[in-house]
Structures are given as C-alpha cells and as structure tokens.
Amino acid sequence: QVSLEVIKRLSSYLRDLKTLENNGVTVVSSGSLAELLGISSVQFRKDLSYFGPFGKKGVGYNVCTLTAKLTELLGAGDCMGFALAGAGKLGSAIIQYSSLQRFNIKIMAAFDSDRRKIGKKIDGLVVADAKDMETTVRTMGLKIGVICVPAKAAQQVAERMASAGIIAVLNFAPTEIKILKKVHVSNVDICVEIEALSYFVRQSAT
Amino acid sequence: QVSLEVIKRLSSYLRDLKTLENNGVTVVSSGSLAELLGISSVQFRKDLSYFGPFGKKGVGYNVCTLTAKLTELLGAGDCMGFALAGAGKLGSAIIQYSSLQRFNIKIMAAFDSDRRKIGKKIDGLVVADAKDMETTVRTMGLKIGVICVPAKAAQQVAERMASAGIIAVLNFAPTEIKILKKVHVSNVDICVEIEALSYFVRQSAT
Ligand SMILES: NC(=O)c1ccc[n+]([C@@H]2O[C@H](COP(=O)([O-])OP(=O)(O)OC[C@H]3O[C@@H](n4cnc5c(N)ncnc54)[C@H](O)[C@@H]3O)[C@@H](O)[C@H]2O)c1
Ligand SMILES: NC(=O)c1ccc[n+]([C@@H]2O[C@H](COP(=O)([O-])OP(=O)(O)OC[C@H]3O[C@@H](n4cnc5c(N)ncnc54)[C@H](O)[C@@H]3O)[C@@H](O)[C@H]2O)c1
Missing domain, CATH: 3.40.50.720 (NAD(P)-binding Rossmann-like Domain)
Structure with a gap:
C-alpha cells in the first residue's frame, strides 16, 4: 500500500526528470539524481522499488525510460x-x-x-x-x-x-x-x- | 544531517499531538499515534530517533512530554x-x-x-x-x-x-x-x- 508521501515524491522526481530531459541529459547515476532531488539515493531507490526494477547498478538510470515509466505510473499521461x-x-x-x-x-x-x-x-x-x-x-x-x-x-x-x-x-x-x-x-x-x-x-x- | 522532509513531518506530528492534548489524551501507543498521523509506526519511531530516545517500549508515549520535546526541538516555542x-x-x-x-x-x-x-x-x-x-x-x-x-x-x-x-x-x-x-x-x-x-x-x- 503506497503512501501519499511516496507518490508526492515521485511526482516531483518526474518534474525534475523532465527538466533533465529538456537539458539533454540521457543517463544519470542514482547519486547525482538524488543530489538533484535533494534526497538520499537510498530513499530514491526505495521509492522506485515499490514499482519495479529500474536502472542498472553501476550504470545509472536512462532518463527517458525512467521519465516514461514514472509518467505511466502516475497516470501523468491522462488528464x-x-x-x-x-x-x-x-x-x-x-x-x-x-x-x-x-x-x-x-x-x-x-x-x-x-x-x-x-x-x-x-x-x-x-x-x-x-x-x-x-x-x-x-x-x-x-x-x-x-x-x-x-x-x-x-x-x-x-x-x-x-x-x-x-x-x-x-x-x-x-x-x-x-x-x-x-x-x-x-x-x-x-x-x-x-x-x-x-x-x-x-x-x-x- | 536532518532533512527538511523529516522536519516537516515532525511539525505536523506536533500539530496532531496538540490536538490529542486538547482532547485530554495523556498516553498514546506508537501504533495508534502512527495511525492518527497517517504513517507507519516504523517511520514515526525512525523520525523521532534522530533526536533522542522517546517513549517506553510497550507503554507508549506520554503526550505532554512528547509535545514539549517536539516544541523545544522545532524551536516552536519562539516566534x-x-x-x-x-x-x-x-x-x-x-x-x-x-x-x-x-x-x-x-x-x-x-x-x-x-x-x-x-x-x-x-x-x-x-x-x-x-x-x-x-x-x-x-x-x-x-x-x-x-x-x-x-x-x-x-x-x-x-x-x-x-x-x-x-x-x-x-x-x-x-x-x-x-x-x-x-x-x-x-x-x-x-x-x-x-x-x-x-x-x-x-x-x-x-
Ligand atoms: N506553487 C503553487 O502551488 C501555486 C499556486 C498558486 C499560484 N502560484 C504562483 O504564485 C505566484 C503568485 O500567484 P498569484 O495568483 O497570487 O498572482 P498575482 O498576479 O495575483 O500576484 C503576483 C503579485 O506579485 C507582484 N509582483 C510582481 N513582480 C514583483 C516583484 N519583482 N517584487 C514584488 N512584487 C512583485 C505583483 O504586483 C502581484 O501583486 C505566481 O507565480 C503563481 O504562478 C503557485
Ligand atoms: N493551508 C494554507 O497554507 C492556507 C494558506 C492560505 C489560506 N488558507 C485557508 O484557505 C481558506 C481560503 O483563504 P482565502 O484567503 O482565500 O479566504 P477568502 O475569504 O478570500 O476566500 C474564501 C472564499 O470561500 C467562499 N465561501 C465561504 N463559504 C463557502 C461555501 N460554503 N461554499 C463555497 N464557497 C464558500 C467565500 O465566499 C470566499 O470567496 C481559508 O480557510 C484560509 O484559512 C490556508
């Protein structure tokens, strides 16, 4: 049972990810992504883990894929x-x-x-x-x-x-x-x- | 290094604790307190642990004491x-x-x-x-x-x-x-x- 707090965090992660996408960033490590989001990378990975395996250990996350998955997850595609x-x-x-x-x-x-x-x-x-x-x-x-x-x-x-x-x-x-x-x-x-x-x-x- | 998120949660715990106090509640278990706050009791105890040992295992928390400690912690006494x-x-x-x-x-x-x-x-x-x-x-x-x-x-x-x-x-x-x-x-x-x-x-x- 996902809490509203987790969803709110995912919602603002999505907003920041879109900014990265607009700035042409394609891959980002959980460390730098966490720093950008202002949270610990442990917290970030934990939040994502509710919804599936994301990213590759040691490689990081593909910004486009992560953005698409979060959009689908949050139903952010429909109005x-x-x-x-x-x-x-x-x-x-x-x-x-x-x-x-x-x-x-x-x-x-x-x-x-x-x-x-x-x-x-x-x-x-x-x-x-x-x-x-x-x-x-x-x-x-x-x-x-x-x-x-x-x-x-x-x-x-x-x-x-x-x-x-x-x-x-x-x-x-x-x-x-x-x-x-x-x-x-x-x-x-x-x-x-x-x-x-x-x-x-x-x-x-x- | 405490995050702003933890502080915000403590701030709203304080508000809910004051409501309990006003309703004459003197002792509350972490389970029922967490339910009231809409978070897991694990999260609640973890948030408090940043600042010291609070409450007695099996007994619960003294509402008055917890309210006073959070007020002092958040500097909520001064304006x-x-x-x-x-x-x-x-x-x-x-x-x-x-x-x-x-x-x-x-x-x-x-x-x-x-x-x-x-x-x-x-x-x-x-x-x-x-x-x-x-x-x-x-x-x-x-x-x-x-x-x-x-x-x-x-x-x-x-x-x-x-x-x-x-x-x-x-x-x-x-x-x-x-x-x-x-x-x-x-x-x-x-x-x-x-x-x-x-x-x-x-x-x-x-
Ligand atoms: N974050 C949110 O959830 C949320 C919700 C509502 C509004 N907003 C935002 O809050 C802001 C205010 O919204 P609003 O509906 O009150 O708009 P508004 O137009 O009613 O108020 C803006 C005020 O800022 C003044 N202002 C403009 N430039 C200024 C400056 N350099 N120094 C001092 N004052 C200046 C204007 O004269 C005006 O009185 C907007 O940016 C809006 O997008 C955010
Ligand atoms: N949570 C926050 O951080 C925060 C910040 C600012 C204001 N507020 C609160 O938000 C509320 C609105 O603040 P405001 O400054 O816009 O006040 P306001 O007086 O400007 O607006 C309130 C509006 O509600 C209308 N209204 C009253 N009873 C109604 C009813 N039964 N059905 C429909 N409409 C009704 C009034 O006609 C008025 O237009 C207040 O309760 C205020 O305390 C909360």
Whole structure:
C-alpha cells in the first residue's frame, strides 16, 4: 500500500526528470539524481522499488525510460479533472495556477456562495453557485475536490463533495475534516512549510 | 544531517499531538499515534530517533512530554519572522492565514512592485514598496523569505532576498530558483499535491 508521501515524491522526481530531459541529459547515476532531488539515493531507490526494477547498478538510470515509466505510473499521461470550492484569494490563485497546465490535472468547476463571486470569470472558468456543486460534480463525474473556503465551512463542503462522488480531497482550511475512510483527505499547510524552514535557520545560527 | 522532509513531518506530528492534548489524551501507543498521523509506526519511531530516545517500549508515549520535546526541538516555542514578496492573490491569502498565528512564525513585512498594492493594509500589515525590500529585511534581520511573485520575477527576488541576509526561501513561483548553496530553497507546488491524489483515484478505479 503506497503512501501519499511516496507518490508526492515521485511526482516531483518526474518534474525534475523532465527538466533533465529538456537539458539533454540521457543517463544519470542514482547519486547525482538524488543530489538533484535533494534526497538520499537510498530513499530514491526505495521509492522506485515499490514499482519495479529500474536502472542498472553501476550504470545509472536512462532518463527517458525512467521519465516514461514514472509518467505511466502516475497516470501523468491522462488528464484528471477536479472541482474547487471557495473562489476567494487562495482559490482564485489556484484556478489561475492550474490553468498553466504544467501537470495533467485540470480544473473543471469552481464554486462560491458569495453573490459577488458567482458568475465571475477567472482564466476562462466561470465561478458557479455553491448550491449547484453536488449536481455539477456528479454530472461531470469528478473525483477530486479542493477546499479553499473558511474553516467553519470546510466540514460541510467536504461532506457535500463526498456525497457527490468525490473520493480525494485537498484541504487548505485550518480545520480537521472528519469523513468516511474511503475518502482520502490531504491537508496542505503553508505554515508547516515555513516552520520547517525556521528549524534550519535556528540550526545555522548555532 | 536532518532533512527538511523529516522536519516537516515532525511539525505536523506536533500539530496532531496538540490536538490529542486538547482532547485530554495523556498516553498514546506508537501504533495508534502512527495511525492518527497517517504513517507507519516504523517511520514515526525512525523520525523521532534522530533526536533522542522517546517513549517506553510497550507503554507508549506520554503526550505532554512528547509535545514539549517536539516544541523545544522545532524551536516552536519562539516566534520567527518572515518576509513575503508578491502581495497578489496567493500572497494576500498567506498574509491573512499567517495572522491566525497557529504556529510560531510571524509575517513581519510584505512587498509588492504594483503602485495599487503598495500601502494596502492586509490584516494589520501594510504592503511596502518592493524597492525597500533589501533595506527593510536587513534592518529587521529577517532570515526567511516567501516568494509569491510571477515566475519571471522570482529569480531576481530570491537573489535580492539572499543579499539582504535571508537564508531560507519558500518559493511558490513555477520556476527553479538558482541560488548559493547556503540558501535553503523549498518549493511548494499545489499541482504536485493534486497529482498525487489523482494517482489514488486511478488506483481505486481499478
Ligand atoms: N493551508 C494554507 O497554507 C492556507 C494558506 C492560505 C489560506 N488558507 C485557508 O484557505 C481558506 C481560503 O483563504 P482565502 O484567503 O482565500 O479566504 P477568502 O475569504 O478570500 O476566500 C474564501 C472564499 O470561500 C467562499 N465561501 C465561504 N463559504 C463557502 C461555501 N460554503 N461554499 C463555497 N464557497 C464558500 C467565500 O465566499 C470566499 O470567496 C481559508 O480557510 C484560509 O484559512 C490556508
Ligand atoms: N506553487 C503553487 O502551488 C501555486 C499556486 C498558486 C499560484 N502560484 C504562483 O504564485 C505566484 C503568485 O500567484 P498569484 O495568483 O497570487 O498572482 P498575482 O498576479 O495575483 O500576484 C503576483 C503579485 O506579485 C507582484 N509582483 C510582481 N513582480 C514583483 C516583484 N519583482 N517584487 C514584488 N512584487 C512583485 C505583483 O504586483 C502581484 O501583486 C505566481 O507565480 C503563481 O504562478 C503557485
């Protein structure tokens, strides 16, 4: 059973591998690849081992092959749609950012409960009424939801998404979402990222 | 040499431990703690082992003690300030979010190059002119910078932050920042998070 953490790491390995490919690199040792990725080569080989034998000991990895295998593995070849609730500052930034389409995910619908935001067009996407979320999500068969509403609205929004068929949620609201076990909830907290950096700042000061 | 990944995990363990504490839990086994944290108990014990012997085999961990030790370890008792460049949609959302002060990090200054944003007040913080960033960062002795500017401006903003004394950067712009080895650069990409969820959606469909 692969953890979300491993998948996230593989996802960013893929992004770095594509950069190597674009720079014309054809073969890379696990040592230099690990250095590029900022992880130990042990960690890297362990992550890949979940999915099959990759690379040749002593020779390294063929960048093209590894990129193709990771793309297939992550299903990064097909595009997957998602719904977003809360077209506020964070939500709007995400809508615009995803339209850059650097990855194979695509925002298919965005919802808000604020009259002034419903009907607003952000990078070609029209913000819909939060009342229509279940119907739209079900009709489109969307399986991923992104929550960018205030903390007090998050729990209910998550439940409504789940009832409409969503099975994976990315939550930004600073609250714990309690939902059926079959729904994957991933929480993103920028403060955790900044706090992690503060640890290193203290270490370098000593 | 502890990796940023371990520190980030410890940071979110701390947040979950505080929740347990608030719910009156006093002792917890590594098994149930790991389940709560969504990781393997092997991973959990390994992460803690970097910093000392914690808990008693067979008994579990004293929540209060573990929380206190992690707080001390992460320096989560003191507050660390940071600067933010790019008070746009994402930047404004982050300024407001950090003012919730759920963690021991505090935004001390925000900068923008847009006339219409300079002087704007967001949750008590006045957006300053990007021209004054180096001087202000140096005067305040800030060590952490958050980059929320467009991709084409990110590299230069990072260099200016580094020249002003910043040694850890959290970058949101979709571009690789090339900087001196002594400056820690952490990249956050919401699309990587969503892509990771799409992997699980595919798995559950098969
Ligand atoms: N995790 C992080 O790192 C992080 C960073 C920044 C913000 N946040 C959080 O993200 C959320 C959004 O932040 P923001 O600054 O964009 O706030 P915002 O107020 O600008 O946006 C929230 C939007 O949600 C809408 N909304 C409220 N209830 C709704 C509902 N039931 N259905 C649909 N839409 C609804 C509002 O009308 C508004 O447009 C907040 O919970 C904030 O704390 C998290
Ligand atoms: N990593 C992610 O997951 C993620 C998610 C959303 C947005 N983004 C990225 O974050 C950045 C900000 O997104 P946004 O939607 O808030 O954009 P935005 O256009 O709303 O905000 C950008 C702000 O930066 C300011 N700016 C431009 N050049 C500057 C400079 N040299 N110094 C100081 N300020 C400057 C602009 O005036 C503007 O206010 C973009 O690069 C975007 O691609 C990343």
